Amino acid sequence: MVHGRSFHHVVASLLMLGLAMATKKDTSVRNNSGVKPAGQCGTWVKEAEGGLFTSPNYPNKYPPNTECVYILEAPPRQCLDLHFEENYSIESSWECKFDNIEVRDGPFSFSPILGRYCGQHSPPDIRSSGRYLWIKFETDGELEGVGFSASYNFTADPDFGDLGVPPPLPSCQYDMVGPEGIVESHQITRDGKAGAAEAVDCKWYIRAPPRSKIYLRFLDYEMANSNECKRNFVAVYDGGSSVEDLKSKFCSTVANDIMLVSTLGVVRMWADEASRKSRFRILFTTYQEPPCDADAFFCHSNMCINYTLVCNGLQNCVYPWDENQCKEKRNTKFLDNLNTTNGAIIGVTCCIVFILLIVSVIVQIKQPRKKYVLRREDFDPTMFQEVFEPPHYELCTLRSAPTPTAASADLVDLAEDFDNYHALRASSRCVHDHHCGSSSNPGSAHISQLSLSGRGSRSNLSVRDAAAATLLADLPQPPMAVRPLLPATGNRRSILVMKHSYSQEAADTGCDLDDDLEEVPTTSHRLSRHEKAVQRAKLT
Numbered sequence: 001m002v003h004g005r006s007f008h009h010v011v012a013s014l015l016m017l018g019l020a021m022a023t024k025k026d027t028s029v030r031n032n033s034g035v036k037p038a039g040q041c042g043t044w045v046k047e048a049e050g051g052l053f054t055s056p057n058y059p060n061k062y063p064p065n066t067e068c069v070y071i072l073e074a075p076p077r078q079c080l081d082l083h084f085e086e087n088y089s090i091e092s093s094w095e096c097k098f099d100n101i102e103v104r105d106g107p108f109s110f111s112p113i114l115g116r117y118c119g120q121h122s123p124p125d126i127r128s129s130g131r132y133l134w135i136k137f138e139t140d141g142e143l144e145g146v147g148f149s150a151s152y153n154f155t156a157d158p159d160f161g162d163l164g165v166p167p168p169l170p171s172c173q174y175d176m177v178g179p180e181g182i183v184e185s186h187q188i189t190r191d192g193k194a195g196a197a198e199a200v201d202c203k204w205y206i207r208a209p210p211r212s213k214i215y216l217r218f219l220d221y222e223m224a225n226s227n228e229c230k231r232n233f234v235a236v237y238d239g240g241s242s243v244e245d246l247k248s249k250f251c252s253t254v255a256n257d258i259m260l261v262s263t264l265g266v267v268r269m270w271a272d273e274a275s276r277k278s279r280f281r282i283l284f285t286t287y288q289e290p291p292c293d294a295d296a297f298f299c300h301s302n303m304c305i306n307y308t309l310v311c312n313g314l315q316n317c318v319y320p321w322d323e324n325q326c327k328e329k330r331n332t333k334f335l336d337n338l339n340t341t342n343g344a345i346i347g348v349t350c351c352i353v354f355i356l357l358i359v360s361v362i363v364q365i366k367q368p369r370k371k372y373v374l375r376r377e378d379f380d381p382t383m384f385q386e387v388f389e390p391p392h393y394e395l396c397t398l399r400s401a402p403t404p405t406a407a408s409a410d411l412v413d414l415a416e417d418f419d420n421y422h423a424l425r426a427s428s429r430c431v432h433d434h435h436c437g438s439s440s441n442p443g444s445a446h447i448s449q450l451s452l453s454g455r456g457s458r459s460n461l462s463v464r465d466a467a468a469a470t471l472l473a474d475l476p477q478p479p480m481a482v483r484p485l486l487p488a489t490g491n492r493r494s495i496l497v498m499k500h501s502y503s504q505e506a507a508d509t510g511c512d513l514d515d516d517l518e519e520v521p522t523t524s525h526r527l528s529r530h531e532k533a534v535q536r537a538k539l540t
Contacts, residue, residue, distance in 0.1 A: 034244030041068030055147030088122035089145035107132035172202035179306040220281035232275035237266035
């Protein structure tokens with residue numbers, strides 16, 4: 001009897017709840033809970049402050065080989081309290097490996113598990129740590145039971161106790177169509193959907209053409225409070241906006257690209273007042289599976305996209321097949337891709353460079369010019385002096401003077417040569433005096449000293465010439481055999497150079513005049529020639 005009464009009580013309660021929901025459709029919208037597969041997993045009653053759901057055929061036995069997933073979602077800054085009714089019966093087994101009901105703290109099958117239950121005793125009350133609970137009811141092929149009936153309600157989240165009850169959220173919803181588009185959080189503030197300090201719960205509905213699917217690629221993503229899903233997250237739904245359609249949810253530091261299998265995709269962003277700096281930017285592309293149409297581009301990844309998306313500067317394929325070999329086209333569209341920010345940066349940079357150029361020119365004009373006086377290097381007259389014969393040569397001048405008239409002319413030329421000679425050279429000595437020695441021929445050495453050390457005017461020159469002639473007359477003249485290289489014609493002077501040896505034997509015996517003679521036309525040779533000419537004139 002007790003069981004019968006409780007059964008009638010449950011049925012009456014369900015009928016009353018269904019009637020209440022029929023009369024209050026506007027309040028049920030706030031409850032975003034769902035079940036998969038819909039319509040095959042028992043009764044689901046939704047209310048503004050909670051709801052109730054049961055196993056299939058409850059309170060009769062549940063069918064074999066069943067799997068139902070229930071996802072509960074609470075409003076922002078609230079959590080869930082789950083309670084199982086006493087009329088509860090699930091096949092018992094070790095660690096509930098056969099028939100069981102599994103509860104997880106979150107919206108996914110990989111969320112932290114809170115417990116796995118079976119048997120004849122209902123589980124204890126469960127409270128979620130956040131806004132979601134994931135519940136799965138699974139049965140095998142034998143030994144079925146009554147199942148379960150569970151109710152839930154929303155309660156304030158203790159983590160947000162200091163913030164109090166959140167204010168009503170602004171309406172924020174977008175509809176997106178087309179072969180591609182950009183979904184970004186910047187639209188919320190730009191379109192005035194919410195203020196910069198308001199909490200937001202925005203949804204973008206992306207609708208693709210029939211037989212098409214949707215590819216979502218994250219271009220930018222950052223959460224202000226990373227790893228705090230209660231404060232901010234970006235969620236993606238495939239097929240609708242209910243919790244059972246939840247595909248992925250991102251609240252950490254990384255967001256992955258997503259391929260949706262339906263023609264409807266929903267992107268949702270939740271951020272409280274302290275997380276409004278969270279941002280994201282998603283590129284969506286509608287595509288079809290091969291074979292591709294004539295106006296479609298094959299992406300080599302089972303994607304056929306609209307051909308207008310090729311070389312548009314954005315990667316619409318999973319791999320950049322649509323943007324390869326597009327450099328020439330991108331260069332032609334460089335000016336078209338410039339936005340206001342880039343143009344402003346380029347303009348400011350050009351103005352700064354132009355101003356700096358003008359300032360540089362003005363400074364160069366105003367700066368006094370320095371006068372540079374080129375200083376000549378000191379003139380070194382020794383660089384232009386005549387290089388005389390080296391010390392291993394002996395100079396000898398031989399020529400005949402047949403007439404006294406020729407001798408007089410030679411004396412005049414000799415005087416001029418002496419003046420030029422003394423102007424160019426301070427002193428000169430006979431090399432013969434150095435190498436041959438004065439002991440072998442003292443007379444010659446004395447004459448040489450007189451002839452080469454004379455300085456003064458032409459009057460002094462005649463006295464020296466007379467002394468030289470007297471000494472030559474007193475000294476015996478050894479015979480000299482000289483072989484002239486050139487014949488003497490007229491008054492032509494011949495300058496003969498005799499090579500001298502450095503040997504000690506030559507120094508003892510005197511200079512050998514039978515050595516080879518060479519003609520060297522230098523000023524010093526001319527001077528030696530005139531000296532010899534004067535000597536011969538005196539002797540004749």
